[in-house]
Amino acid sequence: MRAENQLRTFLALLKEYPAETPLYKFLPGYFRLHKKMGSTDRKVALRLVYNYFRLGKALVNHPPEERLFAAEFLCNNQENSFLSFFKPELAAQIAIPAEEKIFVLQKEYPDFKLEDVFPFTGYLSAGIDQILFLQSFFIQPDLFIRIQKGHEFQVKQTLAAADVVFRQKSEQCLALPNGTKLDRLFPMQRYFEVQDESSQLTAQYFQPKKWENWWDACAASGGKTLLLHEQEPDLKLVVSDIRESVLDNLDERLQLAGIKKYQKKLLDLTQNPDPILHDYAFDGIILDAPCTGSGTWGRTPEMINQFNASRISFFQQLQKTIALNVVKYLNPGKPLIYITCSAFSEENEDVVNYLVKEARLTLESSELLKGYERKSDTMFVARLIKNL
Helix, strand or coil, rough: HHHHHHHEEEEHHHHHHCCCCHHHHHHHHHHHHHHCCCEEEEHHHHHHHHHHHHHHCCCCCCHHHHHHHHHHHCCCCCHHHHHHHCCHHHHCCCCCCHHHHHHHHHHHCCCCCCHHCCHHHHEEEECCCHHHHHHHHHHHHEEEECCCCCCCHHHHHHHCCCCCCCCCCCCCCEEEHHHHHHHCCCCCCCEEEECCHHHHHHHHHHHCCCCCCECCCCCCCCCCHHHHHHHHCCCCEEEECHHHHHHHHHHHHHHHHCCEEEEEEEECCCCCHHHCCCCCCCEEEEEEECCCCCHHHHCCHHHCCCCCCCHHHHHHHHHHHHHHHCCCCEEECCCCEEEECCCCCCCCCHHHHHHHHCCCCEEEEEEEHHHHHHHCCCEEEEEECCCC
């Protein structure tokens, strides 16, 4: 009876879900409207709906409930009452390895194809293991934090006291179970930033020097600015974004981190920024470019269903335009750090090749950060030097 109620709740939620809305924005409002749902009911509903979308575009010709049963089998490794009630034959094999699950599911649903989960593999960057990348969609990524230097012991002690299991990825980077209630554990001072591990790893390519002028051109929430400042506090910083509300939030985040000396610019970098930046010259530019975000869809699997491959060329053109508009403010011999959270070659290697050809840049180094191997986001980073 409970499993049947859970299925009815899932189907009702799915019916009300507006396809173009991120789940993280839709679900809180949905739960507020359905106050009779207890915490356990909400937790199960969250699991079911996210697992459902982790199936991507596989089995699209089957009813939603059948797709959900297949997703529950692929996304769990411990037997649960929901799957046991509806598909006991699958529940009995829930703990087998992912590779074997694919074969079991193909017997249950002969039209199931792993490549249908993410039907954009032809666009992936070279070096991505397509099978591992596809299978990663059945695994919820971890929650990563970057601890401020000097507070490592305090943060780990608080987590341990609350019985939060964590993995130490580096001196300052911890991996926590997704859904960890950090606000409850750290109600006052947090001493850390929530930031994906791959995002943290991009900092290896910055290499700033004391007293240099740096520009975080698409600053967004300021994660890269914070990484840059931690590497070298004595920089002259400019941060910019196209959204005024984002810059207001960035002010608060930087001030909480103790960063007070910086300039803030409201800029549309698809247009010529000369009227605002005509006197500026930088010793380093970070361009965390707008992109499809395909490397983060393990966190937002609903995006797979919403995405059309034609958007890749749109973002590529956007990236080229913005990069050409910012690189003219870069001093010769200095680096442009080009970053995306995309897994697509047209946004990664192809844009870098274009910049080498058209923007008088030399590629010093680049890396595809394979988050699908680490329960984190997949990102791309390149360090390009402006020719003398």
